[in-house]
Structure formats: C-alpha cells, structure tokens
Amino acid sequence: MKIDPAMKQYITEMILKTSFKMPSRLNLPPTALRFALEQLAKVFPQRKDVEIRALKIAGVHAEEIKPQPQTTQMIFHIHGGAFFVGSLKTHRAFLSEMAVRTQMQVLHIDYPLAPEHAYPEASxxxxxVYINLLNQGIQPKDIIISGDSCGANLALALVLRLKDEDTALIPSGLVLMSPFLDLTLTSESLRYNQKHDALLSVEALETGIEYYVPKNMDKSLTQLSPIFGDFKGLPPTLVQIGSKEILLDDAARFEEKAKQAHVHVTYKLYTGMWHNFQMFSPWFDEAKRSLADLAEFAHKLDRT
Structure with a gap:
C-alpha cells in the first residue's frame, strides 16, 4: 500500500522527535547519544554499488567511498553532530548515496569529538587531513570541501584558514548542508523554528557548544563562528537548508554576506524539510532533489 506523502512526512517527523530530538534535550552522557544516533542511522539503506575502503590520514581514521575505479573529483566531507556526536557509521549510507549521485570519490573522516577533544582538536x-591530501599530490582544484551541520562549520572555517594562509590552497568548491555557523546563537530561526525542526534542538546545540568551546573563549571568533569571517575570495559555494530548520537563518545570513563579498553562491531552500534532511533521500522527494542539486553543482565545478 502506498503511503500518502504528507502522512509519511508526518510519521517520520514524529519518530524523529521521539527517538532523537527529545533525548537530545536531556542531560544524557555523550556516549549514550552517540550510540542512539548510530542505531537510528541503521534505517538508512547503504548503496551496494560503491567500494568502501578504510584508511588513516594524518592520524585520523577515514573512509574512501568510490562509485567507480577512476574519478576526477574528490568530495572531502565533514560530518555533523553538534561537535559531540556523529561518526563514520552515522553518515556512511548517506555518503554512499552522495558518491553514486555525483559519481565522485567521497572521503569521510572520523575527527575527534568533544568533550573529550575540545577546540581546536577537530579543526x-x-x-x-586536507594538507596531507595536497602533500600526496592531489590538487586543490580536484577537491570539493563539504560538511553538514557542525561539519559545515568546520568546512567553512577550514576554507577561511586556507585562504588566510595561501589562496593557492583553496579547493574548487564548498558545500554547506544545514550549516551551523554561529556559536553565539543569535539567529532568529533558533526560536521561530524550534517547534518545527524534527531533528535538532537548541538544547543540543547549547550542549555541543559547552563541550566544544573552552571556557572563557569568545564564541564569536571566526575559528568558532565562521559566519563572522571575511568571505572575500571564497570558492563557489552551495548552501542547502530546509524551511523548518532552526538553523535556517545561519544559512540565509551566509548567503547574504557571501553575495556582498562577490562569492558565487548557490542557495537552495527545501520546503517542509528539517535538519539534515539530505540523509533521507531514499524516501523524500525534496531530499532526492538536494542530492541532484549537489551533483549538478559538483559537475559544473568539474568542467571549469
């Protein structure tokens, strides 16, 4: 029996709110939430038409996901999880889908999580890892840096750091999915979308900030809140955000500021979608469209 799309979305949102959003608002140990998220991620079907290889780069555990033996571009993806949850396991199925849709190699890393590893260990x-890739002979023009949620924070902070060091190090493109860019929590959507976002709570963000940011450190520093950085000279950037996300304004503020800095930015808003909706592409049309948009963006970069 075919389920009505609206009913399917309603049921999915209720399950997410009950199984992850509500527990994330409680004062549970990080290990418990990590386990819960990895269990939840098992519902995502993993593509069989990819090759997954475990490796270690610059001392960091990673996975290389390939849809074909030879690829021209690498997507270096940094997973989300409010700096204290998320792993290779939580994002493996999603990134296998990304690899197939783009027909590009995806590199996924298991960076150190807070509170065991506070800033600047993850960044x-x-x-x-990125510098190690360049030292191996991979050209910046052949790398797209991508991140979801706090992974988008780390991705943007990385590109800003590379830009400050040497513009020759800047990758060909940047992808920011459901980006968490402002650790001062000043975006208005944190309040007006609080009841609508099925996955992410303000409490989870506050916990992640408490774990990640050392005491007495200014949360508005660019290294922590890259929304306050200088965007001039950033590479072409794709921003994806759902209309129900509490981080909607983080994405909107990035677009506005990036355009003012003359960055080529592609901003995509997906109606009715919650935080990290891209991971739900097997079941929802808007999530499928987000991966098609990502593939289109990546292929344009590959042709330039």
Missing part, C-alpha cells in the same frame, strides 16, 4: 585534524 586541526580537518586541516591536517
């Missing part, structure tokens, strides 16, 4: 690990 330094991401930087070290």
């Amino acid at each position: 330094d690990a991401v930087y070290d």
Whole structure:
C-alpha cells in the first residue's frame, strides 16, 4: 500500500522527535547519544554499488567511498553532530548515496569529538587531513570541501584558514548542508523554528557548544563562528537548508554576506524539510532533489 506523502512526512517527523530530538534535550552522557544516533542511522539503506575502503590520514581514521575505479573529483566531507556526536557509521549510507549521485570519490573522516577533544582538536585534524591530501599530490582544484551541520562549520572555517594562509590552497568548491555557523546563537530561526525542526534542538546545540568551546573563549571568533569571517575570495559555494530548520537563518545570513563579498553562491531552500534532511533521500522527494542539486553543482565545478 502506498503511503500518502504528507502522512509519511508526518510519521517520520514524529519518530524523529521521539527517538532523537527529545533525548537530545536531556542531560544524557555523550556516549549514550552517540550510540542512539548510530542505531537510528541503521534505517538508512547503504548503496551496494560503491567500494568502501578504510584508511588513516594524518592520524585520523577515514573512509574512501568510490562509485567507480577512476574519478576526477574528490568530495572531502565533514560530518555533523553538534561537535559531540556523529561518526563514520552515522553518515556512511548517506555518503554512499552522495558518491553514486555525483559519481565522485567521497572521503569521510572520523575527527575527534568533544568533550573529550575540545577546540581546536577537530579543526586541526580537518586541516591536517586536507594538507596531507595536497602533500600526496592531489590538487586543490580536484577537491570539493563539504560538511553538514557542525561539519559545515568546520568546512567553512577550514576554507577561511586556507585562504588566510595561501589562496593557492583553496579547493574548487564548498558545500554547506544545514550549516551551523554561529556559536553565539543569535539567529532568529533558533526560536521561530524550534517547534518545527524534527531533528535538532537548541538544547543540543547549547550542549555541543559547552563541550566544544573552552571556557572563557569568545564564541564569536571566526575559528568558532565562521559566519563572522571575511568571505572575500571564497570558492563557489552551495548552501542547502530546509524551511523548518532552526538553523535556517545561519544559512540565509551566509548567503547574504557571501553575495556582498562577490562569492558565487548557490542557495537552495527545501520546503517542509528539517535538519539534515539530505540523509533521507531514499524516501523524500525534496531530499532526492538536494542530492541532484549537489551533483549538478559538483559537475559544473568539474568542467571549469
């Protein structure tokens, strides 16, 4: 029996609110929430038409996901999880879908999580992996840096750091999915979408910030809140956000500021979607469209 799309979305949102959003608002140990998220991620079907290889780069565990033996571009993806949850396991199925849709190699890393590893350990690990890739002979023009949620924070912070060091290090493109860019929590959508976002709670963000940011450190620093950085010279950037996300205004503010800095930015708003909706592409048309939009963006970069 075919389920009505509206009913399917309603049921999915109720399940997400009950199984993850509500527990994330409680003061549970990070290990418990990590386990819960990995269990939840098992519902996502993993593509069989990819090759997955475990490796270690710059001391960081990683996975290489390939849809075909030879690929021209690499997508270096940084997973989300409010800096304290998320892993290779939670994003493997989603990134296998990304690899198939783009027909590009996807590199996924298991960066150190807070509170065991506070700032700057995650950002330094991401930087070290990227520089290691360049040292292996991979050209910046052949890399797209991508991230979801706090992974988008780390991705943008990485590109800003590379830009400050040497513009020759900047990758060909940047993808920000459901980006969490402002750790000062000043975006209005944190309040007006609080009841609508099925997956992410303000409490989870506050917990992640408490774990990730060292005491007495200014949360508005660009390294922590890259929304406050200088965007001039950023590579072409794709931003994807759902209309129900509490982080909607983080994405909108990025688009506005990036355009003012003359960055080529493609901003995509997906109606009725919650945080990290892209991971639900096997079941929802808007999520499928987000991966098609990502593939289109990546292929344009590959042709330039």
